[in-house]
Structures are given as C-alpha cells and as structure tokens.
Amino acid sequence: MKHFAHSLVLGALTTCAALPALAVDVAPGDYAILPSGTTVGLLYLQHSRATELNFGGVDVPASEVTANVAVLRGLHYTQIGNEPVLFQMVLPMGGFETAQIGGAAQPTSEGLGDLTFGASYWPVKPSNPETGTTVGVTAFLTAPSGSYEFGEVSLGGGTWVFTPQVALIQGLGNGVYLDAIADVALSMDHTESGVEVSRDPASQVQVAFRKQFGQTKSLSVGYSGQFGGDINYDGVYSGLKTRRDQVRVYANSFLSPTVQVQGMLAKDLNVEDGFKNDVVAEIRFLKLF
Template sequence: MRFLALQSSILAASLWLSANAHAVDVNAGDYTALPPGTSVAAWYQQHGRASSFNPDGGGTVSDNTRLRSNISILRLIHFTEIAGITVDPQVLLPFGHVYGAKIGGQSLGSASGMADPIFGATFWLVNQPGAGASGRYFGVTPLLYVPWGSYHKGDALNLGENRYKFDLQLGWVEPLWGKTSLELYGDAVLYGDNDDAGSGRQTLEQDPTYQVQANLRYDFNPSQRIALGYSASTGGKQFIDGDYIGQKTEVQQVRFEFQQMVARNVQLSAQLTHDVQAEGGFREDVGVNLRALLLF
C-alpha cells in the first residue's frame, strides 16, 4: 500500500504522459509539405483504455486497475516559405477528461479541462513531392509545451503538467516501390521541473525521453491510404525530490490507420493502437484515434 500511495501522489505530475503519447505522435502523411499559403485545421478525438499498471522494478498491478481517457485536440497549421524553405507554424490545443482511474483498487479520481498547449513548426530540408506515390520529404520540428493547462497541486490526476517541455522531432518519408512508402520519425523530449508535484511542496524531475515511430504506408490512390505503424519510447525516469518513483516512458505500440478524402478539402482518419509492452506506467489495451482534417 505504501507503493500505491506513492503512485497516487506522483501521478498528479505525469498523467498526461501516462494516458497519452510522450512525444507528438504522427499520422500517416503528416510530413507531407503542402504548398505555401495552405492552411489546415484538424480535430483529433482520442479514446484510451488501460487495465494494468506496470511499475519499473515491480510486478504488474492488474486487479481492480484501470484508466480511461477521452482527449480532444484542435490543431491549426499554416504553410509558408522562409528563405526558400517550406515551414508550417502550428499550435495544438488539447483538452478532455480522464476518469475511472484506479491502481489496485485505490481510486485516483478524475480530471478534466485544458492540457498544456503545444507550439511549433516543421522546417522541410528535403521537399520532393513528385517522388513516388508519397513524395520524398525530410523535416525538422521543434515543439514547445507551455504549462497553461489545468493543474491543481495535490490532486492525484491532472491534465496539465505544470512544467515546460521541449520536443525535437525529425521525420523522413521515402518512396519504396509502387504505391508503398516508408515513414520514419525520431523524437527527443526534454523536461523542465514541476515544483508543485506530489504533496504540492515537492519537485518532480524527469530524464529525457526518446521515441522512434515508423509507418509502412500504401496509397491506393491520391485520396485513400492505409498504414501499419510501430512506436517505441524509452527513458523518462521520474524523480520526486531526487528519489526514483518507479515511473518512466518504456512503451512499445503497434498501430493501424485508414485515411479517406471525403471531399476535395476534407480528410477523415481512423487509427487503432495497442501497447504490446509497457514498463513504468499504465499499459493501454486499446486506443481509438479519430481525426477530421480541413484544408483551406
């Protein structure tokens, strides 16, 4: 029970990490550079269900353990050109509800409201839209998480993290053969300190997190595609006042995605995810991620 009480106190600082991606997860086609002057508005709806908690160095806790999340994200993007390079300044505004959280029967309550907004831009250093069915692209994306989300110190669950985060993401899209292409992504996430963690008078520190993501993508035609995906995260050990608390970001996940243009400027996407391995946090049984994207 001492371990469960400790987990209850530190989840206040890390729920957004536990319930969602440690970096910005990608959809198939995200690193396609659109023509300068194009704007995109995207709405994401994400539902996740977890039924086990796997502390680092401890046994899996699955009896009377669960986590449910419904997260929405509004993403606004504008493509422009700077010194001959296509750039897309963007902002992500996440909000939602996390509920039904328990570890070994110990209730952690619920949380709702805004999560921390994310500001960034992709800089395309390779931009060859005519290569293969997908085009060939290489982009660099710095992203800054700003601690403006809902955070109440002492609460077991929060959507905001009360700290700055910086994510540097690299993305490469390479045509393979015919209508098949490979997308490769890498992230490194650096974390600021949360000085109101745990009891509200403690400091949370976290080691950097590293993530690789890959999509094997098949374009049936310009308006329809599928993708098989994989993601692996590592690192991210968390410390309260210098003591390791058994949480980190060790997750391996498989994905399947389908995308369809339903109008000239509207695309719908559906993605299923499943954690095949997780250590140092909740393991997600199934995730359902829906997206509607409007180009204008």
C-alpha cells in the first residue's frame, strides 16, 4: 500500500501541474518574431497550490501539493537561409512546501528539474502584424536530467520527452490579437524499480485573447486544456492522466525599453484523475539583450 501511495503521488504530480508543462506553456505574444541577433533572458517565479485530488473518479480527502518553482529560460533569435529561427533552453528548479495524500506526508525529491531544449521556425510571417497571421512551429526535447526518484514527488520526470508545438497569432485590429497553441508530449517508456512506466501521448491546447495598449502593455484572458497522458504501470492504467481545464489571466508591462514584468493568475475549473490547482500565481521577469 505504501508503494502504491508513492506511485500515486508521482503520477498525480506529473499530471498536475505546472512542473513538467512549463517548457511548453506559452504566454500570449510569445510567438512574435524578434529581430535576428536578439537574446532574451527570462526568470519565472511560480507558486501553485492544489488541495483536491481526484483518483478514479473519487475525491481523496486530506490531499495537498504546494510547490514553489523558479525557471530560468534563455532564447536567441537568428537566421538560417534568411529565415528567422529561435533556439532556447529552459531549466526549472524548486521544491514543495506540502506533499500529502490522504493526510500522509509523501517523500520529495527537490532541486533541479529536467532541462529542455527548443528550436522554432515560422513558416507564415505577417506582412502587417496588426491584422496579419503568424504561424510558428517548435520542437522541444526534454532530457531526464533533473532530481527524480521513483515513488517520490519530483521536479524531474525520469524520462525523455519530445514535444512538437504549433502556434498561431492572428491580428484582429485595434490592438486585439488571438493567440492559439497546440502541442503533444511524447514520453519514452522507462523501467523504475522493476516497474515499466509508460505514458500515453498528452496533448495541450492554449487559447488567449490579448489586448495591446500601445507597445508596452497588454492584458490577456485565456484557456488551457490538457488531454490524454494516461499513466500505466506494467501496462495497467494507474487511474491517473492529464485531463485539465484551466483559465488564465495575464498582464505585462515594459518598465524600460529592455525590461518587462508579467504577472499571471490561473485556476483549474475541472480535473479528472489528478490534482486540481486552487491557484497558480506566477511573475515573469524578461530582459532583452
């Protein structure tokens, strides 16, 4: 029973939240094309709290996960054959204030999370960003480099993950934009403590309406839906998956021509077979070089 509880927490944390998904979460406007030679440094500080766990359609009482995570992200825009491309790296780190199921505290592995590499290309570029269409595609590869122990609440996922992503920015005029992103995470099977761990493809859809107030400020309201991602142990469904409906609000402002601050608040409206976030609060600092 103890091993089962630990496996439950591992799967629930993997689906719950925020931690493995940070590399593919996209803020409104992130797919805008910046000039070649631009380098961007970002620091994310995120706090999340979940006090409801749904397992097999049943709510598990006295279950809670509270996490504090920092993410370092670096981006560099360049050109290949006169076409804009972007290379990036993402590294999360942090720990857990609380991790319990049914009132029982769970062991944790804290520290560094998995390192993710990404490369982006834009097959469709707008002639007029105000009303034009931008389409970008990115290939993310996440390495199992972070803190991870099977049966513990971990920042790392313990396996390689390949995530192709496609994004659309559609200018609607009058400073209003539609941002839409879709991706699918493909995880490699791995064996831990004699147990084969596999995860079905997990897809995510993100949509936001963004209002630009000049060149320095914006406000956005969005939705994120996650689907699939069934976790199996030795080929048997664990009762945990990625199924989540979340609403988000973003606001950002440039404090100077090269420094931006962005805040985000999110809340899960619906979760099946996983932890439900009461709140996800994030502040992002961006520096252009």
